[in-house]
Amino acid sequence: MPGSVPPKLPAVALPGWFADFLADRAIRKPSPHTSKAYRQDFEAIAVLMAGSTDAVAGLCIHELTKDRMRSAFAAYAETHSAASIRRCWSTWNTLCTFLFTAELLDANPMPLIGRPKVPKSLPKSYPASAVTDLVAAIDADHGSTRASDWSERDRAIVFTSLLAGLRADELLNANVGDIRRTNDGAILHVRGKGNKDRRLPIGPELLDVLDDYLRTRSNRFPQTRRRTSNTKAPSSFSPTAPLFVGADGDRITRGTLQYRILRAFKRAGINGERASGALVHGLRHTFATELANANVSVYTLMKLMGHESMVTSQRYVDGAGTETRSAAELNPLYGLLSDEKPPL
Template sequence: MHDKTGEMLGTLIEEFLTARATRKPSPHTLAAYRRDLVAVARLVAEDRALPLDAVPVTALSPRVMRSAFASFATPRAAASVHRAWSTWNSFFTFLVAEGVVPGNPMPAVGRPRTPLPRPKPLRGEDTPEQLLAAVAREDGRQRDPWPERDVAVLALALCAGLRLSELLALRVSSLGGREGERRVEVAGKGGRPRVVPIEAGLDRAVRDYLDSRARRFGSRSVRPDSALLVDRRGEPLRRGGLQYLVESCYRRAGIGDRVPRGARLHALRHTFATRLAEDGAGAAEIMRLLGHASLASSQTYIEVTAGQQRAAVASNRTNRALAGLVVERSG
């Protein structure tokens, strides 16, 4: 076995990223790994007055990593530091498995506690239904309207809770099952596959879309191994195209003010999860359906729903009147 203990940090970072790429993470995720690894590695290199490619892996002691992360954390938010810590922890886990280093120093490096992000569903009780109804109507202002495709995209996020990367990874063959037992097979985050049941409404929306696609591009365009979601030229949708499509749907429906900032497409997934919680689903069910890595992420939807219910009860006029009521006793 080749001894890698004398290899340089820059080379090992590239090896790690190559190994990660086999898991098919999104380009955005892979780019974030690279940024976090290089940013901290440069701090180590600067401290030792060496170029990055000349830093030996043997230099990465717990003391050196603590110092580098202290410098890294100074101008950054806790969430960014936490993410970088996780990336470096994965990097050292890889190095230990490869026999490059004897142990992982990251447990000795402090990391900030970060609260789980709060869900950001679409605002308004009937907003999802208004969005779907508006998009289902052919808009004469569009150069090449394709309402069946647009409804299918929104429905897969709203009724199956799929992430952007999961939508892009879908194939025509991802949908299967007998009538009444239809399902979609999802290539989930972190290489975790899952199966999500789909009901009649979503199934019909996807079938209508595939029928319209066959009319546009011919039956060969819907081969089982084809990408499920395509653009108006019949090419597989890409990240930017999918984001633009969802944004245009919001504009056509006139609901842009009801979409939380920083959660444009993800607001549809959050709406799916929030409604599951409102209808009584438990954290374990939500975890399985959304493909969460931990139960804590799923629990946030239940906590938000409970908070909303308490706020609704508190706003009841009778409750407010009762709060100011003084019981008077005679004698």
């Protein structure tokens, strides 16, 4: 009947060696969605190899040969998208690597199994050297007497993009009150695309950069400060005050935001390393790629990026070529903030 709930399919009995794999993965604390994906991807190929769902439990490790795996993946590819095939391939590659490491499988056959290429539209991230040069170009503005030069603000914008993955519109719409301190950093409330809010954990290093910027802002525009005994920089402003402002003290405009980043790219001599039109979005791509390289799960990456579908987030994992596990503070770009800060 229309609107009725489809019957729940019976669970497929698993062979013991796959149950051992799931137990090993469980130690790494994957998200429920990742664990579900492991099982779904396993069952999809295992059923094709075994011939039926009832025969999956009896599937033996020695049956995981190149020819049988290749035939199973060819059949799977007939009814699934390229993204699904790549994810399934990744699951089986992780599984076969586990079995090989445990000396239960003579060799991992997956490198010999074809898989769809990563789409050409895969977002381009910036290498660490380019990010370092970009930050250095911004810091070179410290002490400038030009009203338009504001290294602390530009630094805060760049690192908020790199370490929180905000879109340009999200940077423009952010308010001071969106930063909510915790015992070990802060939570940044982001009003995202399509009116979908998300909350991002940010480390104390990024919070320090934002505090430095807000202190200089208090000096530039003392009339915008609130009278308060609280020494924390965000508390000096109204919660509804814009987080990032221009040289006039008003909410920063899109043109100013893009120009300041473009200027930094040109001054750093790395303008040729960015895709055409990619400025803030290139920094956002770098945030996602670095987290994918740090083995953050697809589901967690989707939540941090504000994507509507895991398929979009999967592109970063495909580009990184790594297995997944969740954590938000693994972004190695935080290391750029461990160096001595420029004097105020």
